[in-house]
Amino acid sequence: MTASTTALPLPAARFTDLLAAEWIKLRSLRSVHWALGAGALGIIAFNTNAARADYVNFPHYGRVVRTHFLSWALRDAFTQGAAMMLVLAASSIGAISIVGEYTTGLVRTTFAAVPDRRALMTAKVVVVAAVMTVYGAFTAGASFALTQAVLDGRGQGVSIGHPGALRVVVASALLAPVCALAGLGLGALIRHSATTTVFDVFVLLFLPTFVTDRYHWTACVRNALPFNAWYRLVDVEYGHQPFTLTPRYPTTVTGGWIVFGAWALAAAVVAVVAVDRRDV
Amino acid sequence: MPHDALPRDGGPVIEVDRLTKRYGGTTAVRQLSFTVRPGRVTGFLGPNGAGKTTTLRMLLGLVEPTSGAATVDGHTVRRYPRGLRHVGALLDAGDVHGGRTARAHLHALARSNRIPAHRVDEVLAEVGLAGAPAGRRVGGYSLGMKQRLGIATALLGDPPALLFDEPLNGLDPEGVLWVRGLFRRLAGEGRTVFVSSHLMSEMENTADELVVIGRGELIAAESLTEFAARGTRPTVTVRTPDAGTLAAALSAEGAAVAPYDGETLKVTGLSSDRIGEIAFEHGLLLRELATETASLEAAFMELTADSVEYLAGEPR
């Protein structure tokens, strides 16, 4: 770029400035603090309560359950209900980071200040992903520590070094940035708060349970959804557990990671490209 | 606060060249061309729906023109990776997030353009929002306060070119005076200042140059004095208890008669002498008969009469 008329050189455009600006924008909204704070409390409490229930009921469990209790312990570390809460919180934060700009009109001020919209959106993607990774790591880490501490009361807690334990924590932590980016991408496409929320819930929470795994193509759709990928990743005894059926179209751990990566990448690209040429 | 980055020969030229914007069937802006020069305040006038906001958005790179070009200093704004040091703008005072404080809003914008943080306090002080108001959330601001925040945003990058869309909306008389002084000062510093309004009276004491549009097309681009000289047909104000009869009589003589209120008529096309004679012939009592000198308002109304899109309260 040439700053032709101006006599003094203007400072070069730096990407880190955009990162800093997006970080200021995210942390200066009280609603974000509330959503994240309440979400984290809910998630951790939900998981801890599941562990507490197992702690209370443990003496009444049968011998088979007791010998296979590992999968229970790791399931309590991050329960399905907590994962749903995380999906909701993360996708909402991702969505409002862009939809909030459109619905308030702030987007015009933002784009006038930073006409390089792709750089701006890339910065938004990076900041949202980073913040939500930290958030996911915190909620998943705290949940793991607390639930296993509770189960230790029965001598059933596992350490993070236990095979599969780290995967449960990492997959649960990464569910947050993946869903936040999905919310951001959908938000950039849709640009209306209510519609974006409906779509987020539909794609991230409703479809994963609604789509059957009976046919090959529906199983493919099902397995390609982030929530189901998470479920596969945290199912440490997948295929070896005496209580559940092996699915007809099984998936792999690698497949789960790939689904996470593909959603994050695709959503990021959509967010960056979708806003570039549209009028605001 | 002289702009140390301003070139000696003043700010950049804003150039609009055969600019067209269509929204489906409606053409908001049609083949519009004009130039805005530095060192003076240029008013951008047109009735509601004339295409002022659309033009300003195209200038800022927010709306993509259907054809034609809008440039600041020879470049479309989209070519500048960061905008605030090139063009400052207040489009709509509501273009902020109500959940943030004014200070956080400006801080984020400053940071994105690598503008030092002390600039935030400077512009807040300049628009009269320093101190406690700057720490409050914008959602609780009055329209006038939001307008001031918008002006602070425009000034943040100390830019050589500034665009303002209806900046006087919601300001109290003191605020209006202040904004006029600010525009004068910015232009005096050699900057290019482009201010839109749909009210001629707002421009009368603000602008040196005018760009007048109607229905998306250029009507006039000239100095304020040249523009005022266009309003040649004087308007005569007549007050009579029998306005209906007089209106009919004057119309019969070929005058254009606009009822002003129950007793008052605004007449063009006839001299006050002739109107007095006609009233006398009809035995009508006149309570007032006055010729108004050609005003800017009249020139504006006359020129845009054909292009006004939304007429309200027109008697049928």
Ligand SMILES: Nc1ncnc2c1ncn2[C@@H]1O[C@H](COP(=O)(O)OP(=O)(O)OP(=O)(O)O)[C@@H](O)[C@H]1O
């Ligand atoms: N996004 C849009 N979609 C469809 N039509 C639009 C859009 N934006 C503007 N228009 C139309 O373009 C025309 C010009 O609108 P614009 O807002 O530019 O006028 P304006 O001169 O700013 O008017 P005002 O004085 O009321 O602010 C209007 O007829 C408007 O309805």
Ligand SMILES: [Mg+2]
């Ligand atoms: Mg407008």
